[in-house]
Amino acid sequence: MLDAVLPSLDELSTWMPWARQSYGRRDALLFLRDSLAAWAEGRAYDFSIRYQAQQDRHLGNVSVWYTSRQSRVGEIGYWVRTDEAGNGIATEAAAHMLDIAFNELDMHRVTLRIASGNIGSERVAEKLGFEREGLLREELEVGGVWLDHSIWGLLDHEYRSRRLSYVEAGFLEA
Numbered sequence: 276m277l278d279a280v281l282p283s284l285d286e287l288s289t290w291m292p293w294a295r296q297s298y299g300r301r302d303a304l305l306f307l308r309d310s311l312a313a314w315a316e317g318r319a320y321d322f323s324i325r326y327q328a329q330q331d332r333h334l335g336n337v338s339v340w341y342t343s344r345q346s347r348v349g350e351i352g353y354w355v356r357t358d359e360a361g362n363g364i365a366t367e368a369a370a371h372m373l374d375i376a377f378n379e380l381d382m383h384r385v386t387l388r389i390a391s392g393n394i395g396s397e398r399v400a401e402k403l404g405f406e407r408e409g410l411l412r413e414e415l416e417v418g419g420v421w422l423d424h425s426i427w428g429l430l431d432h433e434y435r436s437r438r439l440s441y442v443e444a445g446f447l448e449a
């Protein structure tokens with residue numbers, strides 16, 4: 276993971292609060308420890324993204340978590356190493372999270388929060404059929420700057436009617 280984060284810091288640090296220029300081995304280990312605890316507690320499910328044919332190269336992370344278990348609402352998040360951007364990796368990884376969210380975790384609604392100006396991530400949301408629902412003002416502080424975020428949503432029946440199009444577009448296998 277460290278090998279993926281370090282050369283991507285310029286881009287990651289623009290959008291992700293954890294991606295400070297000082298990021299190092301200790302930060303990666305803390306993430307892994309928290310991630311294992313989160314899995315065990317059912318708090319969040321983080322996955323590493325790898326090519327099937329090259330499993331020792333970390334491509335990025337993708338996660339799904341409940342924001343309200345009672346209302347069956349969840350959220351997904353992702354990042355991809357900069358030298359692999361534009362290859363469809365985030366879209367494919369996020370589509371897999373939607374399978375898990377709607378089929379295994381029984382979510383009714385999945386959201387994505389995207390910082391204003393993050394065009395690549397907005398495109399991922401659009402390709403998966405998320406609806407842009409509104410603006411969250413100064414939602415997250417990144418590198419000392421409060422960033423507005425758009426909120427995007429996808430409902431379970433929308434996912435079900437779109438899933439075949441994910442397969443046809445190559446985001447998922449049948």
Ligand SMILES: CC(C)(COP(=O)(O)OP(=O)(O)OC[C@H]1O[C@@H](n2cnc3c(N)ncnc32)[C@H](O)[C@@H]1OP(=O)(O)O)[C@@H](O)C(=O)NCCC(=O)NCCS
Binds near residue numbers: 287390
């Ligand atoms: C944003 C990010 C996740 C995209 O990952 P990716 O694997 O490149 O995504 P995909 O290849 O699946 O799709 C990206 C799409 O955005 C488009 N895109 C990327 N940057 C763009 C830009 N500046 N302007 C217009 N389109 C852009 C790509 O062309 C592609 O669309 P297409 O398939 O229609 O050509 C990745 O760049 C990243 O991790 N960035 C830093 C962290 C981050 O922003 N995480 C998301 C937080 S919400």
